[in-house]
Amino acid sequence: MNPIIQLEHVSFNYQEDQTILALNDVSFTINKGEWIAIIGHNGSGKSTLAKTINGLIMPSEGEITVDGLSLNEENVWKIREKIGMVFQNPDNQFVGSTVEDDVAFGLENQGVPRSEMLVRVSEALEKVRMSDFKTKEPARLSGGQKQRVAIAGVVALSPDVIILDEATSMLDPEGRMEVISTIQKLKKEKELTVISITHDIDEAANANRVLVMKAGQLVQEGTPEEIFSAGEQLVEMGLDLPFPEKLKIELTKLGINLPAEYMSEEGMVEWLWTSSLRK
Numbered sequence: 001m002n003p004i005i006q007l008e009h010v011s012f013n014y015q016e017d018q019t020i021l022a023l024n025d026v027s028f029t030i031n032k033g034e035w036i037a038i039i040g041h042n043g044s045g046k047s048t049l050a051k052t053i054n055g056l057i058m059p060s061e062g063e064i065t066v067d068g069l070s071l072n073e074e075n076v077w078k079i080r081e082k083i084g085m086v087f088q089n090p091d092n093q094f095v096g097s098t099v100e101d102d103v104a105f106g107l108e109n110q111g112v113p114r115s116e117m118l119v120r121v122s123e124a125l126e127k128v129r130m131s132d133f134k135t136k137e138p139a140r141l142s143g144g145q146k147q148r149v150a151i152a153g154v155v156a157l158s159p160d161v162i163i164l165d166e167a168t169s170m171l172d173p174e175g176r177m178e179v180i181s182t183i184q185k186l187k188k189e190k191e192l193t194v195i196s197i198t199h200d201i202d203e204a205a206n207a208n209r210v211l212v213m214k215a216g217q218l219v220q221e222g223t224p225e226e227i228f229s230a231g232e233q234l235v236e237m238g239l240d241l242p243f244p245e246k247l248k249i250e251l252t253k254l255g256i257n258l259p260a261e262y263m264s265e266e267g268m269v270e271w272l273w274t275s276s277l278r279k
């Protein structure tokens with residue numbers, strides 16, 4: 001195991017008089033190459049957590065380490081170079097008048113020479129399969145395409161970690177799939193660490209580990225299978241229930257005994273097919 005992000009007893013509050021801390025004594029380690037989903041109800045502290053990891057806000061207590069660097073005023077810029085963030089609203093993320101200008105923006109800010117910039121922009125667009133759109137206006141793209149361009153802007157900067165802060169929540173199912181499969185592809189090509197803050201069960205299902213936040217605290221962690229087996233409690237955790245779990249609840253109400261563990265859609269079909277139900 002090779003840790004890339006470590007939080008030790010991190011707390012944060014926006015206002016001194018707030019009774020519930022935005023982050024309350026949060027500790028965890030994320031290893032290089034892991035895909036972590038962070039779930040939890042609105043206001044549970046997920047976005048605050050993302051902002052503390054890349055130093056947009058400094059914790060009032062505790063210690064954050066990113067790739068061996070302790071997060072402090074001195075290291076914050078080095079740390080930000082290691083972390084790329086993609087936010088919820090695709091329309092708020094564009095600064096360029098064309099797709100390629102937009103992807104180039106971060107590189108220009110870093111003072112990357114023009115010849116190298118052109119190569120990195122075209123490689124990044126290729127990786128998210130948006131090369132054909134490079135001269136198009138971002139505003140004319142679909143939601144999924146816009147988020148892929150936002151991801152290209154991040155990828156061009158070659159980060160070690162990508163944080164998706166509800167990056168698929170404003171997209172239709174097709175757009176969500178586009179974004180998730182883009183991230184899966186990028187992850188295969190290079191050892192990328194992914195942190196996805198999400199309410200979407202399908203997005204969380206891609207994770208190696210799911211962290212559950214509640215009122216500023218990390219209250220549970222486990223594999224998607226472990227977390228998804230919580231059934232109806234998942235809604236309390238801020239996730240929509242997966243279809244097989246909804247079906248399971250209804251069948252149980254009818255007095256039918258089902259396996260307690262989480263069942264995928266294929267698992268449920270298999271179980272229904274082979275169970276005594278069909279007699």
Ligand SMILES: Nc1ncnc2c1ncn2[C@@H]1O[C@H](COP(=O)(O)OP(=O)(O)OP(=O)(O)O)[C@@H](O)[C@H]1O
Nearest residue numbers: 014015021022040041042043044045046047048049
């Ligand atoms: N800029 C701010 N000023 C004051 N309080 C804030 C600010 N941003 C968030 N909070 C408070 O901090 C707590 C955690 O909020 P945070 O946005 O991190 O939660 P979240 O889980 O990301 O929610 P959401 O899913 O709605 O984005 C909440 O009580 C929220 O009201």
